[in-house]
Amino acid sequence: MAGAGACGSSHDQAAPAASAEAARPAPPSAPAGIPVNAADVVHSYPHDPAAFTEGLEWYDGHLYESTGIVGRSGVRRTDLTTGAVVASVQMPGTQFGEGITVYNGLLYELTWKGGMGFRYDAHSLAKRGSFTYTGEGWGMTHDEHSLIISDGTNVLRYLDPKTMQVQRALPVSAEGMALVRLNELELIHGEIWANVWQAPQIARIDPATGHVVGWVDLAPLVPPAPVAPTRDTIDVANGIAYDSAGDRIFVTGKFWPVLYQIRIGARE
16 A cells, blocks of 8 residues: 555555554564565665655666655656656546556556556556556556555455456465555565565565565665654655666655665675
């Protein structure tokens, strides 16, 4: 999700969204039995500090980002080195944008509570129709055959890209505890990486079992809080993109002024 799950709940105008998210049960802390790795910074890049980041995606040499908040939601293609917006499309004013992914040349975008998503041409960002699904929409990624979405619970759903029907439900747990507030998603090295709303760690999930097999600690990258008086609960880590051709991992957060390229560092 965007706000309540990075993408979903934190989204209704900033402060109200934060309140809605705060009302949800807090995610469990990282169990001691699961390895935690540092996120070593390879490069730092400018990021729009006004972007309420819901989804991040690398596709065909370009960085894409979706943003939330009603009236400010949309999808943009940005220049990695400068952070400048190269192309963008705004979402209808009543919609709260959430996670994105690109599958077979189409960019898919979720909305938080609307039960409706949108398809765009990944290169031109021209709209290519809409689709519906049940429940909330938070984060999104894909594997070879399916779209994978989060909805703020501990269950990831695999959807058929053509029909959007549920093919599989994957409950996610860490040391036997349900891991809720799963938000922005990315498939990296055969694992599903997930931001957890309001947590500074990325969960690395085995897609075969749903078990968390590792954590990536982003705490040192989180901007000092509060960045602004009304944003102390929503300037959270949210946004993971993977450049498979260059084997590069990018992360950022809501209203963060920096986007980082990271690599898995030493075990903590």
